[in-house]
Amino acid sequence: MSINANNATFQKLIMLPGPTNVPIEVTQAMVAPSIGHRTTDFSSIMKEMIRKGKILFECNEDVIYLSSSGTAAVEASITNILRKDDKAIVTVCGEFGGRVSEQISSVGASAIELVADYGDFPSLSDLERALEKNPDTKAVYIVTNETSSGAMCHWLKEAGDLTSKYGAFLVADAVSNWGADKMPLEDYNIDFIATGSQKSCAAPPGLAMIALSKRYKEQMFKDPQKLHFLNLPRYIKMSDKVKQTPFTPCLPVYFALNKAFDIMIEEGMENRYVRHQVCAKAFYDAFEAMGLQLFGEPKARSNTVVSIAYPEGLDDKEFRGSLSKNYGVVVAGGFGDYAGKIFRVGSLGMINEYYVLTTISSIANNLNRLGFKANTDAAINAALKNLSKL
Numbered sequence: 001m002s003i004n005a006n007n008a009t010f011q012k013l014i015m016l017p018g019p020t021n022v023p024i025e026v027t028q029a030m031v032a033p034s035i036g037h038r039t040t041d042f043s044s045i046m047k048e049m050i051r052k053g054k055i056l057f058e059c060n061e062d063v064i065y066l067s068s069s070g071t072a073a074v075e076a077s078i079t080n081i082l083r084k085d086d087k088a089i090v091t092v093c094g095e096f097g098g099r100v101s102e103q104i105s106s107v108g109a110s111a112i113e114l115v116a117d118y119g120d121f122p123s124l125s126d127l128e129r130a131l132e133k134n135p136d137t138k139a140v141y142i143v144t145n146e147t148s149s150g151a152m153c154h155w156l157k158e159a160g161d162l163t164s165k166y167g168a169f170l171v172a173d174a175v176s177n178w179g180a181d182k183m184p185l186e187d188y189n190i191d192f193i194a195t196g197s198q199k200s201c202a203a204p205p206g207l208a209m210i211a212l213s214k215r216y217k218e219q220m221f222k223d224p225q226k227l228h229f230l231n232l233p234r235y236i237k238m239s240d241k242v243k244q245t246p247f248t249p250c251l252p253v254y255f256a257l258n259k260a261f262d263i264m265i266e267e268g269m270e271n272r273y274v275r276h277q278v279c280a281k282a283f284y285d286a287f288e289a290m291g292l293q294l295f296g297e298p299k300a301r302s303n304t305v306v307s308i309a310y311p312e313g314l315d316d317k318e319f320r321g322s323l324s325k326n327y328g329v330v331v332a333g334g335f336g337d338y339a340g341k342i343f344r345v346g347s348l349g350m351i352n353e354y355y356v357l358t359t360i361s362s363i364a365n366n367l368n369r370l371g372f373k374a375n376t377d378a379a380i381n382a383a384l385k386n387l388s389k390l
């Protein structure tokens, strides 16, 4: 949404863990003239997106695009391979791990949960123990960044080594950190990455993306499930044949994501990972210097979602409402039991010095406005110390 001031309209800063701020070129790409989705015009776009997807996901198989939000990709990762009585291990330390666990159960498979406190993340040794106890596990599901609390998996590469030793599939629900944290599919032995256009790609919502291994693909073809919209073999066959999708694609978001991919390739993934790490650290240090308490375990801290505990007496609605109305900065609240107790700042996509400093000074000013003392200078200096590394 926009903010009105001096009879003019300004774009608000969308500092959410997705959707994020979108570059102007990406937004403008959506207003291209419409095309037919059963034409060579669309096939050319698909071809380009498959080529770019392979570079970005560092995978050999063609990337699959679903006209849907990230949930469809996560659900497809479950419904296309898990059967009744299969065993699947899943990390659960917040809302999104809970959702994956529920979906595993809903196909009749048994979900072996690796549980950690909210704000923390299960450990690699938890996974090691679970696999030792259940060597017949079919798949391991890791929510690589638990968006609801701001805790991330810092051992994804090791999980790939371990999981492949047991012959299980490794699936990453990387909706809120693919594109921000390193996870080359082939190199890390990941079998499936599920993500969405509205997070670290800095494109609008509407497309779910799937990168998968040859092994995962072969399993789906060997033991096909009775699925309709999320029938991935159907997407693969159609793409192989004519570079089209089985169902009508959300064309404007394809145009936008195609442009967003150009921006990502030009920047380079390694540079993106560094930028996300530096900006997240700038936020963490700045909030502490401001006098706020960070939420969650330091060892599990996310590079894309920064969670902060509210000081005693500060009302969530009043804080976020005033931040949005008076400063044009939109941040997220907490989920479930943590609603009203924490707020979350999205540090992903286009995140850079401008977004970090504007958000920090707006939050500090907003706190002072609401009668809570915040040390603005110390916060800005702490952020700048990090941002000088960019």
Ligand SMILES: Cc1ncc(COP(=O)(O)O)c(C=O)c1O
Pocket (backbone or CB within 6 Å): 017, 018, 069, 070, 071, 072, 074, 096, 143, 145, 146, 147, 148, 173, 174, 175, 176, 196
């Ligand atoms: C880790 C994770 N998984 C799944 C989802 C669901 O994605 P969507 O809302 O795009 O369907 C989200 C959304 O924020 C998420 O953060």
